[in-house]
Amino acid sequence: MDTEKKGKTLWEMLQxxxxxxxxxxxxxxxxxxxxxxxxxxxxxxxNGPEFGAYDFSVQEIREYTRxxxxxxxxxxxxxxRGVNTKSFDFNEAMTLRLRTVPNQAGAHDSLLLRLYDExxxxxxxxxxxxxDSGIFETTDDNSGVSTTFSRVNDLRVSYEAAVLLIxxxxxxxKAAKTAPLKLEYWDYSREMDLGNGKSAKEFLFxxxxxxxxxxxxxxxxxxxx
Numbered sequence: 001m002d003t004e005k006k007g008k009t010l011w012e013m014l015q016x017x018x019x020x021x022x023x024x025x026x027x028x029x030x031x032x033x034x035x036x037x038x039x040x041x042x043x044x045x046x047n048g049p050e051f052g053a054y055d056f057s058v059q060e061i062r063e064y065t066r067x068x069x070x071x072x073x074x075x076x077x078x079x080x081r082g083v084n085t086k087s088f089d090f091n092e093a094m095t096l097r098l099r100t101v102p103n104q105a106g107a108h109d110s111l112l113l114r115l116y117d118e119x120x121x122x123x124x125x126x127x128x129x130x131x132d133s134g135i136f137e138t139t140d141d142n143s144g145v146s147t148t149f150s151r152v153n154d155l156r157v158s159y160e161a162a163v164l165l166i167x168x169x170x171x172x173x174k175a176a177k178t179a180p181l182k183l184e185y186w187d188y189s190r191e192m193d194l195g196n197g198k199s200a201k202e203f204l205f206x207x208x209x210x211x212x213x214x215x216x217x218x219x220x221x222x223x224x225x
Contacts, residue, residue, distance in 0.1 A: 010065050010162035014180050026174025029063045029164055030074045032100045032108045036169040037061060041080055041098065046224045047112055054082035054094055061166040066159045075101040097218055111203060113220035121213025129186050129206060132156060136188050136204065149188035149204045158184045182210040
C-alpha cells in the first residue's frame with residue numbers, strides 16, 4: 001500500500017476522493033470496459049434466451065474497494081437497465097449487473113448477475129450469513145427445489161467494501177456525479193450441472209448496506225461477450 005494510504009480506512013480514502021472532486025474535471029475510477037452512464041450494452045443470447053427481447057444500457061456504475069491482508073483490491077459493477085423492446089412495459093424492465101474483476105493475467109473476468117431477492121434487515125438472516133458452516137441454501141418458491149452454495153475460497157468472514165456510486169460520467173469517462181456507500185458482503189458459489197457432462201460455476205453475492213441494513217442477493221454466471 002502507498003505510504004500516504006497507511007493508517008487510513010477505505011471509507012476515509014473514499015471521502016478524500018469525493019472531497020477532492022477532480023478539480024471540476026471529474027473523478028477517475030476503475031472502468032475496465034470503458035463505458036459511460038447511458039452507454040448501450042449488448043447481452044449476447046449465449047448468456048440466456050431471456051435477455052433476447054431486451055435492450056440494455058448502463059444506469060449506474062459502482063466501483064468497489066476492499067482491503068485484504070493490508071492490500072486494496074478494486075472491482076467494478078455496471079448496473080444495467082433492460083427495456084423490453086416488444087412491450088416497452090415499465091413493469092417488465094430488467095436490472096442486471098455486469099461485474100468486472102481483475103485477474104492475474106492483467107485483464108479481467110466478467111460475471112452477469114441478476115437480482116435474486118432484496119429485503120429489509122433481518123437479524124436471523126444475518127445469523128445465517130455468519131454461520132460457521134459457510135453454507136447458504138436457497139429454495140425456489142415455485143418448484144420447492146433447494147440449491148446449496150458454499151463460500152468462495154472456503155472463507156467464513158465477510159468483506160467490507162467502500163463503494164463509489166457513479167450516476168453521471170464525463171465524455172472522457174470520469175465520474176461527474178457521485179455518492180459514497182459502505183457495504184458488507186458475502187460471496188458464494190456452486191458447480192451447476194448443465195447436462196451432457198458439462199458444468200459451470202454459479203455465483204451468489206449477498207450485500208448488506210452498512211447504514212440501512214438493506215439486503216440484496218445477486219446471482220449469476222460468467223458473462224460471454
